[in-house]
Amino acid sequence: MLTRAAWAIPAVAATIGGTAATAYNDEPAEPNEVRIIAVEGNEDMPFAFDPIELTVEAGTTVRWRNMTDEVFHTVTFTNSLDSRVANGVFDQSVFARGDVVEYRFDQPGTYHYFCQPHSTFMAGTIVVTEPDESRWARLAVSAGATVVVATSGWAIWRRQRRHRVTRESTYGVDR
Numbered sequence: 001m002l003t004r005a006a007w008a009i010p011a012v013a014a015t016i017g018g019t020a021a022t023a024y025n026d027e028p029a030e031p032n033e034v035r036i037i038a039v040e041g042n043e044d045m046p047f048a049f050d051p052i053e054l055t056v057e058a059g060t061t062v063r064w065r066n067m068t069d070e071v072f073h074t075v076t077f078t079n080s081l082d083s084r085v086a087n088g089v090f091d092q093s094v095f096a097r098g099d100v101v102e103y104r105f106d107q108p109g110t111y112h113y114f115c116q117p118h119s120t121f122m123a124g125t126i127v128v129t130e131p132d133e134s135r136w137a138r139l140a141v142s143a144g145a146t147v148v149v150a151t152s153g154w155a156i157w158r159r160q161r162r163h164r165v166t167r168e169s170t171y172g173v174d175r
């Protein structure tokens with residue numbers, strides 16, 4: 001008996017470089033990463049999310065990384081960038097440089113968030129699109145087989161996943 005399995009080939013789309021007028025942007029961002037940066041010479045907006053808007057496919061885990069020195073920020077989801085009130089879906093603190101928080105977006109839609117200590121100027125948006133199934137690979141294996149899924153590139157050592165196939169189904173992997 002054959003069982004069909006499919007897995008998504010993760011998109012490895014790193015953003016290299018970025019806005020020039022920021023303090024720590026010489027370091028390349030990881031895929032699906034929003035950096036919290038200091039904006040040099042801008043007293044009205046000394047900190048920012050970079051990029052302010054990020055588009056990912058459903059099933060993607062987005063990471064926010066604090067690139068500022070000893071400045072406390074939050075990533076707080078809100079239903080409206082006009083009111084900037086926490087909606088309770090996600091509200092995490094990034095206390096110091098290097099701290100990260102993550103959230104996996106499973107449903108397509110538009111997600112707004114802001115930083116509570118700097119709510120007047122620090123906000124961002126994640127646009128989550130439908131998964132692109134044209135990039136999926138399909139593989140037929142026997143029931144009971146173990147399928148090893150690994151991405152190519154920099155993240156292979158921690159992105160490897162094993163799936164034991166027990167019935168006909170479609171399997172996805174974390175990205």
Ligand SMILES: [Cu+2]
Binds near residue numbers: 072116
């Ligand atoms: Cu902040």
